[in-house]
Amino acid sequence: MTGVSTDRTRRAALWVGASVLCLSAGTAAAHPLAAGPPEPEQEREDDHWRPPELESWAIEPPPPLAADPEYPLAVAFDPACSCNYSVNGITSYQHVVVHTMQGSYGGTKSWFKNPDAQVSCHYIMRSVDGEVTQMVLDKDKAWHVGSSNATSIGIEHEGFVDDPAKWYTWETYVSSARLARWLTTRHDIPVDRDHILGHVELPNQSHTDPGGGWNWDMYMGLVHDVVPQGQIQVAVVDRSKLCTITATANTYLQRTAESIDLLTAPELCPIAAGTQVTYLHASAPIGTRRRLLMEAGQGPCAGVNGLDAEAFVDPTHFTAMCAPAAMAAVGATVSLDGGPGLAVDANGFVSLPPVGPGSHALDVAGPGLYEPASELVDLAVYPGVRVAIAVDPVPVEPPDPTGGGETGGGETGGGGETSAGEAGGEAEAGGEVGETGLPDPTEAPTSGPGSGEPTTDAGGGEAEAEAGGDEAGPPVLSGAALPDGYGQDEEDGCACRSGASGGPSWFAGLVLLGLGRRRRRRRQQ
Secondary structure, three states: HHHHHHHHHHHHHHHHHHHHHHHHHHHHHHOOOOOOOOOOOOOOOOOOOOOOHHHHOOOOOOOOOOOOOOOOOOOOOOOOOHHOOOOOOOOOOOOOEEEEEOOOOOHHHHOOOOOOOOOOOOEEEOOOOOOEEEEEOOEEEEEEHHHHHHHHHHHHHOOOOHHHHHOOOHHHHHHHHHHHHHHHHHHHOOOOOOEEHHHHHHOOOOOOOOOOOOHHHHHHHHHHHHOOOOEEEEEEHHHOEEEEEEEOEEEEEEEEOHHHHHHOOOHHHEEEOOOOEEEEEEOOOOOEEEOOOOOOHHHHHHHHOOOOOOEOOOOOHHHOOHHHHHEEEOOOEEEEEOOOEOOOOOOEEOOOOOOOEOOOOOEEOOOEEEEEEEEEEEEEEOOEEEEEEEEOOOOOOOOOOOOOOOOOOOOOOOOOEEEOOOOOOOOOOOOOOOOOOEEOOOOOOOOOOOOOOOOOOOOHHHHHHHOOOOOOHHHHHHOOOOOOOOOHHHHHHHHHHHHHOOOOHHHHHHHHHHHHHHHHHHHHH
8 A cells, every 4th residue: 555655646747746847848838037038030141052853944824813013004913932932021011123034034933832932022023025923912921122121122033134135125124114113102102212123232231233224314314204193294395486406417217215225226216416306305314315205207217116206315415405494385384184274483384183094185275375274184094194395486476666547558549559657658649759859750650749639648647746746637638849829819829810920830830849848958957
């Protein structure tokens, strides 16, 4: 029994001791000072290693799931394996990171879906056309930049760092710039080089992508050039003030902002030094180029692959471009789809309220300043669109140099004219004026001054009244002036006097004309 009792006692003691140890262990684990430092979560990054079999260009990636991507231009949301990212792991949005896959688009997609990968990225992009597939939601932490995963959205670009000319295509730059701008807008990330970075530029990285072949100046210019989703930006310019620049060297209008050696012949329109190019709007610098919007069908590249409407130029090959304010149609307003007109700013620019995709009508007005203009614009889901519209100024009537109505210059009787602007100018009294200033007596007028018919002296009487400020008197006989009192007495009229004189009637007429002219000169003095 004793033995039995002793055995039972020993078993009981062991049970009590074990219970105490368990209780002590639980208490120690619950005490904050007793707990050791937590083991940090292992932050992973894309080491760009892919199994060789995944890099076969013949592999067709599995079809994406029936889920919509967040980015409107992504072709699909094809999620990475849930074991390759952290759900709801983003703590803040601070960076957009540019990666290079060091492999193919299809191979990378398959690898991110492989449980053995332990890496992922939010978006991947194909080189040839810029196609985008989303693989991790923006709120989830993809494993692509190690210690910066929780604050970064990543974009993987197809290709290899050592061959940028082949893989970093214009389509890649444009597509990536649109995606980067959409991400910065959505997550309130500043659009600058402190927040749009390459993989190599983040701390604690061992990678060099995207490498020295990535054109950061052109890329950031494209990012800034993107019009936000749903927006229509309008530049209204005065057609009489369009900017004309002159080529200072043999150069090109080109389809992209890339260097000439990366473009093919159909993407270039050669122009010789001295050629003039007129444009409506010039972009801010995009790398070493600027994009011009022009009136289609005009200029040196009319009909050349669309380069007459939109083209990039090297500004160092042209004379200086114009400031936007020098071309602006100040005072114009733009209305969207019949809505209220919004005034352009001092540079002629206005951003219209956000609208949905589709066709929209723009109406430009400027009563008394510009002729009305209209244009239809097709707005995509993303990005927005920028439009340049030229308006014609309303013609202005030149001012009357006389300051009012006509003062002479009209017909006087049967053909006399007075010079414009000469108050009380001398009228031609039929026939040419000889050296004496008197009409040639051999040419007898049939009407008008000197014909014996009374007319209103429109060229002399009215003009003299306007010049002197006095009201015009009753109509006077046109022709040469007569001495005071002559011909005003019924019994002593000119016909009777001339008949009694006995001398030649034409001689008496000449004398009287001379006296009249001398008297008029005294009055004018």
